Amino acid sequence: MDKYYTLHVAGLTRELPLCPVNEHLDIAAFVMFSDVELTIACATELNKIAPDHDVIITAESKGIPLAYEMSRQSGKKYILARKSAKLYMKAPIRVQVKSITTARIQELYIDKEDIDCLKDKRVLIVDDVISTGESLNALESLVEQAGGNTVGRMAVLAEGEAADRKDILFLEKLPLFFK
Amino acid sequence: MDKYYTLHVAGLTRELPLCPVNEHLDIAAFVMFSDVELTIACATELNKIAPDHDVIITAESKGIPLAYEMSRQSGKKYILARKSAKLYMKAPIRVQVKSITTARIQELYIDKEDIDCLKDKRVLIVDDVISTGESLNALESLVEQAGGNTVGRMAVLAEGEAADRKDILFLEKLPLFFK
Numbered sequence: 008m009d010k011y012y013t014l015h016v017a018g019l020t021r022e023l024p025l026c027p028v029n030e031h032l033d034i035a036a037f038v039m040f041s042d043v044e045l046t047i048a049c050a051t052e053l054n055k056i057a058p059d060h061d062v063i064i065t066a067e068s069k070g071i072p073l074a075y076e077m078s079r080q081s082g083k084k085y086i087l088a089r090k091s092a093k094l095y096m097k098a099p100i101r102v103q104v105k106s107i108t109t110a111r112i113q114e115l116y117i118d119k120e121d122i123d124c125l126k127d128k129r130v131l132i133v134d135d136v137i138s139t140g141e142s143l144n145a146l147e148s149l150v151e152q153a154g155g156n157t158v159g160r161m162a163v164l165a166e167g168e169a170a171d172r173k174d175i176l177f178l179e180k181l182p183l184f185f186k
Numbered sequence: 187m188d189k190y191y192t193l194h195v196a197g198l199t200r201e202l203p204l205c206p207v208n209e210h211l212d213i214a215a216f217v218m219f220s221d222v223e224l225t226i227a228c229a230t231e232l233n234k235i236a237p238d239h240d241v242i243i244t245a246e247s248k249g250i251p252l253a254y255e256m257s258r259q260s261g262k263k264y265i266l267a268r269k270s271a272k273l274y275m276k277a278p279i280r281v282q283v284k285s286i287t288t289a290r291i292q293e294l295y296i297d298k299e300d301i302d303c304l305k306d307k308r309v310l311i312v313d314d315v316i317s318t319g320e321s322l323n324a325l326e327s328l329v330e331q332a333g334g335n336t337v338g339r340m341a342v343l344a345e346g347e348a349a350d351r352k353d354i355l356f357l358e359k360l361p362l363f364f365k
Contacts, residue, residue: 009276026274036274040250040266041300043258068268071219071250076258079222087219089247095205095215097188121220 011035016163016179017048025184033184037136037164039072049163050076052178053133058159060131062086062124064150066104066115066142070134073163077133086124088115088149098122100152104145115145117153125155132157137175138166190214195342195358196227204363212363216315216343218251228342229255231357232312237338239310241265241303243329245283245294245321249313252342256312265303267294267328277301279331283324294324296332304334311336316354317345 011022012035021042023035039046054077063085065074071087078085092099096118104113117125132146143160150157160175170180190201191214200221202214218225233256242264244253250266257264271278275297283292296304309329316322322339329336339354349359 024274024276028273034273038274041263041303043254043264046254047258068247068250071247072254075222075225075251075254079226079255084220085222094207094213095203095217097203124220 012182012184014164014179014181017045017052019045019048021045031186033186034166035181035184037181039069039135039163043072046072046076049073049178050080053077053161053163053176054081056176057081057131057161059129060158061128062155063131063133064088064117064125064146065133066090066146069136073135074133083131084124086117086121088117088121088146090115092116093118100149102145102148102152104141115149117149122153125150125153128155129158130155131159131161134162136164136166136181137162137169137172137177140169140172143175191361191363193343193358193360196224196231198224198227200224202360210365212365213317213345214360214363216360218248218314218342222251225251225255228252228357229259232256232340232342232355233260235355236260236310236340238308239337240307241334242310242312243267243296243304243325244312245269245325248315252314253312262310263303265296265300267296267300267325269294271295272297279328281324281327281331283320294328296328301332304329304332307334308337309334310338310340313341315343315345315360316341316348316351316356319348319351322354 010025025033066088067090074085098119099116130150162177164181165177166181167183189204204212245267246269253264277298278295311325341356343360344356345360346362
């Protein structure tokens with residue numbers, strides 16, 4: 008039988024399916040794609056508690072609707088760090104990142120135009136979930152390499168031990184499910 | 187010196203950088219990420235000419251902000267076909283697709299929950315650019331496998347020969363740049 012975790016966030020309730028990572032651990036899948044109501048509500052709540060910033064950055068792909076919606080509401084530009092170098096990139100910079108949901112080393116890229124948007128700016132890093140912090144570290148490294156100043160690290164959910172971190176802002180905790 | 191193509195679309199003007207595909211061909215890079223004003227305007231214009239539909243589907247990643255914004259404006263749910271199978275997918279279906287911007291075979295996946303949203307529904311396929319039509323074909327195949335009925339194929343731009351197609355709706359033509 009499928010198991011679920013009931014999440015209350017930003018005034019909404021969602022049933023998150025539990026997915027096995029390995030024989031000892033399940034995680035609750037939090038996917039904002041397809042859920043515009045949830046994306047709008049979370050973006051509104053995150054913008055309320057966000058430190059002053061000039062630009063938002065997130066990572067492909069799960070952070071895209073959230074960063075887009077925060078940007079739409081606040082008028083602050085959002086930058087997307089991509090998982091691979093694209094044909095259209097003229098002079099990309101790159102960092103490596105280990106993702107919990109794909110279990111392999113990924114890379115993140117931003118292009119020269121994005122670097123120009125980040126340089127000497129107050130940058131807000133946003134993502135759907137902060138878990139191990141690997142993705143966050145990679146984004147922070149990109150911001151640093153681009154000459155930007157990270158002023159905030161935000162997510163809708165802080166998963167597992169990330170909920171104890173004092174250097175991030177989030178709306179709700181998300182437990183890990185040990186078997 | 188960098189070259190650009192001046193695009194007028196949805197009441198806005200943008201300078202698209204020309205990027206070499208090979209020694210004979212440049213393409214103009216149309217990237218909606220970071221450009222909320224453009225995303226909103228294009229979504230509004232596409233929604234105006236869209237056939238009646240129940241649900242929108244697009245492909246990761248470039249179509250995400252457009253599909254999200256069309257969904258936000260219209261209230262119709264959007265589905266995202268992902269480039270790889272994810273941990274959270276319980277029973278995904280898959281198709282193969284060849285992308286012009288990455289020049290290799292990619293796969294697209296949707297999960298059981300998405301399939302349930304598409305089944306017996308009027309489905310609108312949307313993307314930022316229709317070029318070779320490979321991505322469009324892959325999405326149409328996914329919709330068919332899911333038991334949905336494709337009622338429209340839309341893009342902001344139709345590139346090269348795609349502009350002569352009678353089975354797609356688009357806002358503007360985008361030339362190819364042969365050298």
